Amino acid sequence: MGAAVAVPGAGPADAAARRRIGRWLLLVCLMVWIMVALGGATRLTGSGLSIMEWAPLSGTLPPLSEAEWNRLYDLYRTIPQYALVNQGFGLEGFKRIFWLEWVHRLWGRLIGLAYALPLLWFWARGRIPAGLKPRLLLLLALGGLQGVVGWVMVASGFEPDRTTVSPYRLVAHLGLALLLYAALLWTALSLLQPAAPAAREEEAAGTRTLRRWVRVAAGLALLTMLAGGFVAGLRAGLDYNTFPLMEGRLVPRGYWWLEPAWRNLTDNVAAVQFNHRLLATLTLAAAAGAAVVAWRGGRGAAREEAARRRRLALGLLGAVALQYALGVATLLLVVPVWLGTLHQAAAVLVLTVALVALHALRPARAAPEAAR
């Protein structure tokens, strides 16, 4: 993400093209964000295993005849989730869980189009800066890979004795979505704000310290999100529905009892939930630390620079605090669909605010024509 994007020339036409490409990528970011929320709703309503075929083209249309509905329903009746969870819910019940998964996949196809068509258009008209082309192609490949990982995840839910997908694959699917989103957003920001503001010497030191704190908070937030994927994958939010104690203890009984030890990170409900809480708390502390640094470190800086740093740090603290509160509420209310979906979507808000802050605080570069 940090690689330089060389921008040929500095003419107004180039600048306009960069802005247009940047805005298009922001739109794709918004679509990916909505996709993350849709994915959460699909998972939480138990809809994700309803379509048992991988049909990138023909699956665009929903069933159009009763015979086609029955064919898909018959397929679904062969998997353990039907027998163990939804036995006898009938074609009407099947249709209820079908639609969200279908919309999730359709939205994925639309993101593909919203990315590929403008890419072709900009490319054909020679508007894409040369250094940007490999990155845009890589983003296209990552998007395609995300579709494949999504299918590999869904397929794990059809295995004998399983009624849900593999938590590892769920985390891979979530992690790749976050990576794709982050790469799109960083590229868009780099196009829209190609040059980091040059800071005076005494200001640069303050920016460096703040940048370190924001980096730590962003890294911890990312780990918290991946840990949250395991909470979701193991349905660990249905247990220990108290906060801050877990069954009356700060560290739950049975923390770290599995062998080999690493399995506790992914398979042990108590540990997975505790780790998510712990990482979230560390993220909140790091974001609060960044806010304090921005407040204190502003003294040597010019007024606007000090205000800019405070805005960035407070924005991050606000987003993390909101997400923390949503997480606690999700847990206390035993994961209602709407709140679980909101908690999943707000994770992307945290990522967005962290990346915007890191981008705004990036070091000024010597070469004015390069964007990082």
Ligand code: HEM
């Ligand atoms: C920095 C703060 C936090 C972040 C960034 C965060 C992020 C996430 C993410 C990304 C997920 C996974 C959704 C998925 O699989 O796709 C998740 C799930 C979850 N989180 Fe958090 N979380 C935070 C704080 C908390 C806190 C403080 C709690 C409760 C004490 C909490 C409780 C939960 C629960 C119960 C789930 C599972 C919900 C479900 O099954 O859908 N989170 N979190």
